[in-house]
Amino acid sequence: MNLLKKLIAVLALVPAVTFASEATFPLDQAPNRTKDLAALQNGAKLFVNYCLNCHSASAMRYNRLVDIGLTEEQIKNNLLFTSDKVGDLMKVSLSAKDAKEWFGAVPPDLSVIARSKASGAGSGPDWLYTYLRTFYKDDTRPTGWNNLVFPNVGMPHVMWELQGVRTVKFVEEKDPHDASKTVHKFAGFEQVKPGKLSATDFDNATADLVGYLEWMGEPGQNKRKRLGVVVLLFLGFFMVLAWLLNKSYWKEIK
Known part of the structure; x- marks a missing residue:
């Protein structure tokens, strides 16, 4: 396991070393x-x-x-x-x-x-x-x-x-x-x-x-970014609806 961890650490440093030389x-x-x-x-x-x-x-x-x-x-x-x-x-x-x-x-x-x-x-x-x-x-x-x-x-x-x-x-x-x-x-x-x-x-x-x-x-990066904004807005709107629905379910419970 220790050997595997060391190998992963070395491989992670390879790109950094390569780019540092450039x-x-x-x-x-x-x-x-x-x-x-x-x-x-x-x-x-x-x-x-x-x-x-x-x-x-x-x-x-x-x-x-x-x-x-x-x-x-x-x-x-x-x-x-x-x-x-x-x-x-x-x-x-x-x-x-x-x-x-x-x-x-x-x-x-x-x-x-x-x-x-x-x-x-x-x-x-x-x-x-x-x-x-x-x-x-x-x-x-x-x-x-x-x-x-x-x-x-x-x-x-x-x-x-x-x-x-x-x-x-x-x-x-x-x-x-x-x-x-x-x-x-x-x-x-x-x-x-x-x-x-x-x-x-x-x-x-x-x-x-x-x-x-x-x-x-x-x-497709610009289309992806636009779609991402739409998805986040939808999730935000859905979260508000979910919160209101949850509030409605639990309002009678004390």
Whole structure:
């Protein structure tokens, strides 16, 4: 029994240790766009144009986008590749073999990425929002890019044309845990080449994309929440009726 308890305790700590290793850079809070249909539609467009070339979303069908206000005709004309159909799953033609050869690893499926990245340091959307906005130029990396949230990341900065090219500045400070060592501390970005969007517009576009990724992880979440409110109101009303009925039954008893 003691051995079982120790095993459970170790397994419970594994996720915390894993996320702690990633969460060395402070996360920014992601704006909640899951109820903004215009933002979700823009996020879907960004997802198809910038993510779906390498990352699949195999638990999502194109026709589910009607839930965010798009018609099947709009989906077909604006978001589908030539050979895809409206009822198809969001898959990619990139083979796992080619992906591993080019990037060193197979790009993960993004169906529930906003939920899987949740940790004690912040929510999944917070992680994605900060990650997508902290790429910087690094010629020592195979792709030419690096990231503050995910150091030595294998993924290139796919939205660099929108954000522009930035380098990062570090300053050396003494390691608080070991005075004989120094650590690199982030000291800001330097814009080398402007992007198509301003910094504010790029942050808004990223928030739309993250909002879509969050919605895609559970497309029925808004309906579920609305239904939950209705159920709670019904239970509250029923509780009052039950209390009045109980009072009526016992009023003659002293």
